[in-house]
Amino acid sequence: MKIRKRSDCPVSSTLDILGDKWSLLIIRDIMFQGKNTYGDFAQSAEKIATNILADRLMLLDEAGIVEKKDHPESKAKFYYRLTEKGIDLMPLLMEVILWGDKYMDISAEARIFARQIRKDKGRLLKALSVDLRKQRTKERARTSLPATKAPRTRTT
Amino acid sequence: MKIRKRSDCPVSSTLDILGDKWSLLIIRDIMFQGKNTYGDFAQSAEKIATNILADRLMLLDEAGIVEKKDHPESKAKFYYRLTEKGIDLMPLLMEVILWGDKYMDISAEARIFARQIRKDKGRLLKALSVDLRKQRTKERARTSLPATKAPRTRTT
DNA sequence: AAATGTACTTGCAAAATGCAAGTGAAATTT
DNA sequence: AAATTTCACTTGCATTTTGCAAGTACATTT
Numbered sequence: 001m002k003i004r005k006r007s008d009c010p011v012s013s014t015l016d017i018l019g020d021k022w023s024l025l026i027i028r029d030i031m032f033q034g035k036n037t038y039g040d041f042a043q044s045a046e047k048i049a050t051n052i053l054a055d056r057l058m059l060l061d062e063a064g065i066v067e068k069k070d071h072p073e074s075k076a077k078f079y080y081r082l083t084e085k086g087i088d089l090m091p092l093l094m095e096v097i098l099w100g101d102k103y104m105d106i107s108a109e110a111r112i113f114a115r116q117i118r119k120d121k122g123r124l125l126k127a128l129s130v131d132l133r134k135q136r137t138k139e140r141a142r143t144s145l146p147a148t149k150a151p152r153t154r155t156t
Numbered sequence: 157m158k159i160r161k162r163s164d165c166p167v168s169s170t171l172d173i174l175g176d177k178w179s180l181l182i183i184r185d186i187m188f189q190g191k192n193t194y195g196d197f198a199q200s201a202e203k204i205a206t207n208i209l210a211d212r213l214m215l216l217d218e219a220g221i222v223e224k225k226d227h228p229e230s231k232a233k234f235y236y237r238l239t240e241k242g243i244d245l246m247p248l249l250m251e252v253i254l255w256g257d258k259y260m261d262i263s264a265e266a267r268i269f270a271r272q273i274r275k276d277k278g279r280l281l282k283a284l285s286v287d288l289r290k291q292r293t294k295e296r297a298r299t300s301l302p303a304t305k306a307p308r309t310r311t312t
Numbered sequence: 313a314a315a316t317g318t319a320c321t322t323g324c325a326a327a328a329t330g331c332a333a334g335t336g337a338a339a340t341t342t
Numbered sequence: 343a344a345a346t347t348t349c350a351c352t353t354g355c356a357t358t359t360t361g362c363a364a365g366t367a368c369a370t371t372t
Contacts, residue, residue, distance in 0.1 A: 010256025100166025
């Protein structure tokens with residue numbers, strides 16, 4: 001599977017990488033669901049096929065959006081985390097969530113999260129970005145491993 | 157081609173409709189390039205295959221994102237325009253452009269447009285939305301038919 | 313009336329996706 | 343320490359989607 005650049009348009013070029021039904025769901029899982037392993041991703045509600053999952057993780061790694069690291073607590077697992085390039089997709093994902101909230105039939109839990117985004121996107125963006133960056137430091141184990149389904153927002 | 161909903165997540169549900177390499181390019185063309193006909197879309201730099209184009213226009217119509225109308229100036233053409241639901245995708249598209257601008261190799265023209273978005277997203281959003289809504293009124297012919305490649309922004 | 317423009321449709325090959333069943337190393341259970 | 347289970351994939355194959363080239367039908371132009 002090869003990625004070909006179709007034009008020099010930013011929309012087209014971004015879709016060359018992310019324009020499929022699965023890539024953004026993996027990013028969503030890391031970004032908002034506290035997921036970090038192959039097994040975590042495989043268990044999501046959308047039931048991605050394992051070969052597709054392996055393929056997308058490889059492509060997202062090659063694209064510099066996720067990084068594959070040794071898992072800090074088990075040699076049997078790998079730990080996938082977002083790079084800065086991946087974290088920078090958060091505003092895009094938030095707009096996807098806002099549009100989805102407005103026009104699609106979604107869960108009550110998702111509506112609550114959308115409302116938080118609508119209320120103060122900038123603050124939530126910053127808070128969640130900080131959390132994701134902690135996955136890139138020693139603080140990881142303490143703060144972020146327990147998954148937060150609807151991430152609580154700190155006022156401080 | 158049937159759309160199946162994979163879960164009640166807003167990201168997943170949005171991708172069920174827009175998660176492919178072509179749909180958002182058609183929306184981009186209407187939204188930012190002043191394109192409105194099948195022939196316009198077929199001529200874009202990415203060279204979409206005509207069968208795919210016909211299929212996506214049908215799906216976007218079914219999804220309520222675009223509307224197919226008689227062309228005001230020719231019985232040989234149809235006029236595709238965005239619905240409110242489609243216009244509401246503008247913030248999402250703008251974030252795609254901003255991310256693409258930051259990380260992809262794109263044209264100078266696109267970089268200029270990205271800079272306009274970065275400078276005052278809210279104002280540009282409003283100005284362009286107004287223009288798109290004019291396609292839905294009698295004012296259409298006067299204001300919007302000439303395509304604006306890098307849309308000029310009015311200060312008033 | 314003939315040529316061209318416009319919006320598609322059709323047929324077929326190639327590629328991507330989806331499903332089920334493996335594989336091998338690490339962790340856990342017995 | 344042997345057996346079982348967990349984990350991260352890989353493989354094979356059927357189905358679906360995409361891409362390409364050519365064709366069709368109606369509208370407009372010449």
